[in-house]
Amino acid sequence: MKNDKTGIFAVLKDRDFLALWLSQLISKIGDNFAIVAALVLINELAERTGLAVVVIAAAMTIPQLFALASGVFLDRFSRKAVMIASDLLRAVVILLALLVREPGQLYILYLAAFFVMGLSAVYVPARNASLPNMVPEEDLLTANALIQATELVSLIAGASLATLVISLTSTYTAFVVDSFTFALSAVFLMAAHIPQGRSSVASAGPGGEFRTFWEGFTDGVRYIASNKPLLQLMAITTVATLGLSATVLLAAAYFKQLLGISAEYIGLLQATEGIGMALGAILISAYASWARSRQIVSGAMIILGCSILVFAVAPAYWLVLVGALVVGLCVVSARTTLAAMTQALVPDSQRGRVEGAMVTVIGIGTMGALIMAGILGDLVGPTSVFVFTGIVVLLAGVASVFSLREAEQRLVSGGNGRPSPPAE
Numbered sequence: 194m195k196n197d198k199t200g201i202f203a204v205l206k207d208r209d210f211l212a213l214w215l216s217q218l219i220s221k222i223g224d225n226f227a228i229v230a231a232l233v234l235i236n237e238l239a240e241r242t243g244l245a246v247v248v249i250a251a252a253m254t255i256p257q258l259f260a261l262a263s264g265v266f267l268d269r270f271s272r273k274a275v276m277i278a279s280d281l282l283r284a285v286v287i288l289l290a291l292l293v294r295e296p297g298q299l300y301i302l303y304l305a306a307f308f309v310m311g312l313s314a315v316y317v318p319a320r321n322a323s324l325p326n327m328v329p330e331e332d333l334l335t336a337n338a339l340i341q342a343t344e345l346v347s348l349i350a351g352a353s354l355a356t357l358v359i360s361l362t363s364t365y366t367a368f369v370v371d372s373f374t375f376a377l378s379a380v381f382l383m384a385a386h387i388p389q390g391r392s393s394v395a396s397a398g399p400g401g402e403f404r405t406f407w408e409g410f411t412d413g414v415r416y417i418a419s420n421k422p423l424l425q426l427m428a429i430t431t432v433a434t435l436g437l438s439a440t441v442l443l444a445a446a447y448f449k450q451l452l453g454i455s456a457e458y459i460g461l462l463q464a465t466e467g468i469g470m471a472l473g474a475i476l477i478s479a480y481a482s483w484a485r486s487r488q489i490v491s492g493a494m495i496i497l498g499c500s501i502l503v504f505a506v507a508p509a510y511w512l513v514l515v516g517a518l519v520v521g522l523c524v525v526s527a528r529t530t531l532a533a534m535t536q537a538l539v540p541d542s543q544r545g546r547v548e549g550a551m552v553t554v555i556g557i558g559t560m561g562a563l564i565m566a567g568i569l570g571d572l573v574g575p576t577s578v579f580v581f582t583g584i585v586v587l588l589a590g591v592a593s594v595f596s597l598r599e600a601e602q603r604l605v606s607g608g609n610g611r612p613s614p615p616a617e
Contacts, residue, residue, distance in 0.1 A: 201475065204335045210327050212385035216378040217320065218343050220280065223374025225351025226358070227287055227309075230367035231302060233359060238296045245299065252303045256311035257556025260549040263315040264322075264413055267545025272319040273387040277379045279316040283309050284375035290368045314556075318548030325536045325544070326388045333533040334477050341525045341532075342474035413546030422600030423547065426535050427554045429597070432589040433494060433527045434558030435582065465514045469521025476522070477529050487601040489530045491593040497523035498587025505579035534600060 205211050231249060239245035267275060289305040292298060320340070328336045355367050417423055496519060503516035532551075539547045 201335055201339060204328060204332050204339065207328065209385045209387065210336060212381045213320065213323070213327065213387070214339055214343065216276075216280075216381040216385075217340060218347060219374045219381070220283075220378035221343055221347030222351040222354070223371035223378075225347055226355040226367040226374075227290070227371040229352055229355035230359060230364045230371075231290070231306065233364045234290075234293055234302060235299070237364075238293070238299055240296060249303055249306050252307040253310045254556055256307060256314045257552050259311075260314035260318060260552035260556065261413070261546065262549070264318055264546030264549030266315070267319050267322055267549065268413075268542060271387075272323050272545065273382060273385070275319045276316050276323075276387075277382050279312045279319070280375045280379035280382065283312045283316075284372045284379070286312070287368055287371050287375070291365050314549075314552050318545060318552050321532065321536065321548040321551070322541075322544040323387050326541065330537070333536060334529060337529040337532045337536075338474040338477040338525060341529050342471055344470075346471070413543060413550070416543050417547060417550055420538075422597070423535065423538060425593075425596045426531055426538070426600060427551065429490065429494070429589060429593050430528065430531045430535075430551060431554045431558040432586055433497070433524060433531070434555045435585070466517040466521040469518040469523075470525045471521075472518075473522040473525030473529070477526060486530050486534050487594065487597045490527050490534075490597060491590050493523040493527035493530075494590025494593055495587055496590075497527065498583045498585070498590055501579060501583035501586060505576050505583065534597075538600060 205214065235245045235249065286305055286308045290302050293302045324336050324340075325333060355370075358370065359367055417427075500516045500519040500523065503512060503519075535547065535551060536544065
């Protein structure tokens with residue numbers, strides 16, 4: 194049965210989870226400082242701004258495609274140590290951006306973005322794999338909702354503060370701030386107790402480290418490939434990511450071409466979508482008290498698909514904002530529940546590799562959205578892309594009613610549909 198005291202404030206009272214959450218929040222705010230600063234530098238220095246934006250977007254996305262390999266280390270070594278090392282290394286690497294002073298040096302910015310996101314592709318699965326060991330079963334959905342909401346809070350706070358700091362000082366100050374937030378994040382992690390179960394990856398034997406890594410990697414791939422419910426969860430997660438990313442990336446073009454208003458209104462759209470995400474984080478505990486996991490995911494995906502279609506056919510700006518509000522709420526609800534189901538479905542000994550694979554599939558969804566926004570958006574126009582994306586997400590929501598049935602059956606605890614960690 195669900196604990197009546199379970200909720201956002203109850204979860205945040207846990208000192209260790211609070212430290213992890215604050216670490217995440219602070220470093221994410223710093224990330225948005227760096228993103229704003231990078232875009233400013235590109236606009237100031239790049240000869241072809243559009244191409245430069247595509248290059249840095251690809252540099253930030255490609256590392257996620259290889260996150261599965263990092264899971265081997267997460268299942269072998271201390272995840273807390275891996276997260277701290279990732280933060281400290283990112284604090285150093287981001288400072289490379291301070292060297293970019295002329296157009297010919299922009300490659301340094303691209304390399305810095307690539308390596309920072311590569312280290313993030315280690316940090317994120319380590320964080321997600323640690324959550325089931327830090328909070329009780331009944332708090333998994335709430336904990337994941339807080340992590341998802343952090344993304345939006347940091348976007349609003351980071352982008353706003355970065356604009357102010359850059360206007361008062363310089364673009365390069367924002368990179369220094371990002372470096373400081375990574376270091377502060379590491380301090381919070383040092384104060385947290387993050388337990389880890391017994392590793393299923395053996396220590397290096399006669400074959401050396403590479404053979405040990407390869408055996409751990411292939412073992413993780415076999416585990417994922419043989420786990421049908423897990424593969425279905427990954428597929429639904431990819432489609433949910435595709436839907437949100439395509440909506441955000443095409444929004445500016447949508448406003449300009451279809452509504453005839455300035456693209457600067459994208460800020461209001463993002464803020465409205467953020468309010469929806471915040472509502473989703475607040476309501477997710479209430480969903481968990483009466484709805485099954487499959488109901489939450491399928492319902493959110495179906496409504497999400499319909500809301501994306503609103504972007505394509507809405508004749509009025511206010512209706513677009515309503516659609517954005519619903520998109521934000523549904524994305525948090527779907528991705529939070531999918532994350533909690535994944536964490537509960539997988540034993541701790543395999544969780545690092547599985548969470549690494551999840552980062553990879555999210556990267557695939559983001560890359561797909563980039564391709565649609567950059568290529569299909571120009572070829573067929575934003576309306577057609579929105580319609581296509583909305584239909585795909587809608588159909589995925591309908592399919593999840595059936596495809597997630599087995600996963601839910603394996604996770605049902607006490608008949609309430611809540612994820613329950615399987616026995617090792």
